[in-house]
Amino acid sequence: MIKFRSRAFVALISLIVVVLIGLGILLGQFFKYNFLDALNNKIKVEIWWVLSAGFGTAVIVTLLLVFKITTRYTKPIKAATEVAIELAHGNYRARTKVSRLDDTGILGSSINMLAENLQELTKVRDIQQDRLSALIENMGAGLILIDSRGYINLVNKGFIDIFHINPSEYLNKQYYEVVDYEEICQLIAEVFRTEQKVSKQLHLPLQIERKYFIVYGVPIIGANNVWKGVLLVFHDISEIKKLEQMRKDFVANVSHELKTPVTSIKGFTETLLDGAMNNKETLQSFLSIILKESDRLQTLIQDLLDLSKIEQQGFQLNIQMINLYSILQDVLKLLDGKADTKNIQLEFQSKQNHAYIKGDFDRLKQVFINLINNAITYTPVNGKVSIYLLDSDEMVRISIKDTGVGISKEDIPRIFERFYRVDRARSRNSGGTGLGLAIVKHLIEAHQGSISVKSKLGEGSEFIIELPKEMNLKDGER
Template identity: 65%
Template sequence: MTKYRTRLLFALISLIIIVLIGLGLLLGQLFKNYYINTFNERLKIEMGIVTTYIEQNGGLNSLNTEEIARMGDMLNARITLVDLEGNIRFDTGEISSTKISRHKDIIREIIGEKPSKQNDLEIGGGFNLHYYWMPVVNDQEKEGYIFLTTKINELKNAYSQIWWILTISLGLALIVIILLGTRITNRYTKPIESATKVAIELAKGNYHARTYEDHIDETGMLSSSVNILARNLQDLMKIKESQQDRLTTLIENMGSGLILIDSRGYINLVNRPYKEIFGVDSADYMYKLYYEVIDQDEITQMIEEIFMTEQKVRKQVVLPLEIERRHFEVYGVPIIGTNKVWKGILLVFHDITELKKLEQMRKDFVANVSHELKTPITSIKGFSETLLDGAMHEEGTLEAFLEIILKESDRLQTLIQELLDLSKIEQQGFKLTIGKVDLRQEISDVLEILKRRAAEKEIKLEMEHTSANAIIEGDPNRLKQVFINLVSASIW
């Protein structure tokens, strides 16, 4: 901006100098013409007096040389009288160092040839000599000419003084104009310079930069507008940073892996869960083509499908990771901006390995329970049919069969309860009631409940424990159910 101010001042000063030089030349020429015209008018009047005196006293043939010489001294001029042939009839002399021969040649040149001017002529390199002439008429007949030669050094000195005065005046005016111009220029360029610096800082991302608002003119409006723009940009940047922080926090802490691919196939974003799941670094993926870093064929085919169809794709895939195979639900969507401009692809990897394991466990459990249900039902049905066929009339057989039916009913009840417990666990509303639990007392109660069933299997249930209390936090009912299931499974 300093260069701009310097260029502006240089242009302004150059223009002012040109104007002042032109004005000085014009004024100098005007003063010169005015002084010369005044000088010629004075010579014309003086020449008229001398000519009138000569004409009234008989012309060239009756000259009173003493009177004419006295007039020359009074006028401080050299008076020369010549006839029509150019012969000098009288010459006062002593007005110039010009030789008489040169003086005659000048007069003959004026008489015999067309002079450069009509009634006056400057001779001797500028303002040294000035010739002024008029014809002498006697009885209405031209007898000759009278020449009045004067030194014009005083004209030259006056003209030089005029130039000195103009130079000094215009120089002082130039200095004053430069000082005022510098001050005025600084007044208007400094706010612009400050606004420019702030604009540069804003372009660099420094939205805290501000400019001064100390004027009420257009530059003040500019500074105010720049400050308003800076404040708005700062507010927008704060909002953007806040949104960016929230988005980054969400992306980096979501439970699923995420990868972003641009329209050219380059990876632009990989979140932390993805890197943890697949054991990769950002440097291995960022700004590289997807098919160069993703070695799973299912994923690359899915990406290519989204590129080709521009449709959402959702697939469940099994991917080998180190020594295990993990299940993923991959959700891929195309990113299409305004005016249907293709932006890229977003892939989300949901790790459903545990869900798959739980689902398989549930299937196995249901299959096992279904198989186990058939045994007590078959036993109950078989013994019931036997009793109906007549065995119920035998007291010993009836008692034995009823005991078997009771035992199988208990077993059936246990299996049904396990199914109900599984259904409760799968429900979202399942809650645990946490409290203090004495493990020794709970296990003792379980053994007491299953003691008779174990005795039927000729199994002895015992509990070994230390004297210290085993108090934990948990759901006593669910813990007791777990212990019953474990011991029951061992008995059966």
């Protein structure tokens, strides 16, 4: 840049010096002849013409040289300057035209290369920014970023969904002004105070429920130990806590259900061994009770094994073409004797004598035995149990309706839980284990169907099953 400017300056100075020297020589000659008397007017005119022509030629040559220098150097420099200004404003797509390989061409090429590099860096930065944003927004945990002054700079979608907040009410606000939970404010203050990572388990009320969170508070410290702020991450562990509680309840319920028959068997056996076995009537009565409790214990263990098998990841159904009409007929024959003992009317209605679907014969029979047996068990003497079978184009609907004691609205959402009983005393006296409906629900869902309940206390219940005729089988299923 300095090199070609110096050359242009030297060329202009040299040209001006040459023109001035030439003009000086011409003027000198003119004045020399002017002092000579022999010089006539005609020669004087010719000298003036020569002098004027020379001066005009010098002016024209100078203008042409200036124009050439301007065209060759000034315009490319101006164009390069404009592109540089555009780059400074963030327009990395700006380019300058390069038409020659001299110094100005090298300058233009360098600026274009700089623009390309900046554009590529910007593209890479945007890609990384998009990836980071996608990661932050979809990380499955709540995140809040607070700067060194305590102002909230960022809240992600997870935090918004968990706490149901409006981001505009949080951003650029002091954290203690907008965060309603004292435990969270204390955790943030502790990170600011200690400049150490803090982890706590919090139990926070959210609308109509309380949820468990593991909250990590991390100090953000930059280069040279410059304090940047605090990052908070919220992991919702409510489901884990729920599963943990279910496990505890399951163990407690199994222990209780096993303890009752075992205690009865042990107690009556000890009584017999103490001498009661010598009384024939007492012996027969006690042995009947022991047999009944043994059957109950066996049923409980079998239900536990069935439920455990059904809930395993590798559980598979034996899929084949079956007729639900025939299955229901077989189940009604099995349970007809139990219904007769309570004078309960069993009614089966179907417009057709067939309803074919793809399913597991034994498992679906187990489902209907359980549901119809429950309907008979909880229906008073002289009641009625009705089974309706409806065959449509893609689904088969089975409804089992009774005139029994019914289920309250509060209990309906929980009847498919393991060991849950609406009336524990009545269920235990009836020999139930509390696992039947849980098994039914798992088996229906394994057939890609659904089960629902309609019931009112004192008016009876209706269990409605919908099963698809064709199942979408995954690899490995049969």
